[in-house]
Amino acid sequence: MLRNMTRFILLPLIAAYASAADAQARQRDAGMSEAPKTQVSIDVYEYESVDVHPSFPGGDGAMYRFINRERRYPSQAYRDGIEGRVLCSFVVNEDGTISHISVIKGVEASLDREAVRILTKMPTWDAGMIDETPVPVYCILPIAFRR
DSSP, rough: OOHHHHHHHHHHHHHHHHHHHHHHHHEEEEEEEEETTTTOOOOEEEEESSBBOOOOOOHHHHHHHHHHHOOOOOOHHTTOOEEEEEEEEEOOOTTEEEEEEEEESSSSSSHHHHHHHHHHHHOBBOOOOEEEEEEEEEEEEEEEEEO
């Protein structure tokens, strides 16, 4: 009888430990730069490893409308015919705010700055979740510049 009770007590403990280990395995230590020479290390989850992905209020369509409305093509880059996609990374925090914005792959300095400016103006997102708990999530978003 005591042996059976021990089994019932240990199984939930093992399951809880496995769940915590799984959550830790899904965590990512992301070293992202806020400024060219400043490295910041925080614990965030990768976009694909969370139960509920962070989302822009109103969905992807609303996000692209926001980007198109906010985007100001730098005049010199426009005159020079410079086009491309600036690949940016950022963290959607537990409260939905955007932080740790970084350019992963830039096109040209003025376009890169404009992409970062757009991301800094974004409204609060719906946070990513793991087991109904908001968590910081590392995201990547391309911002296109076409004439």
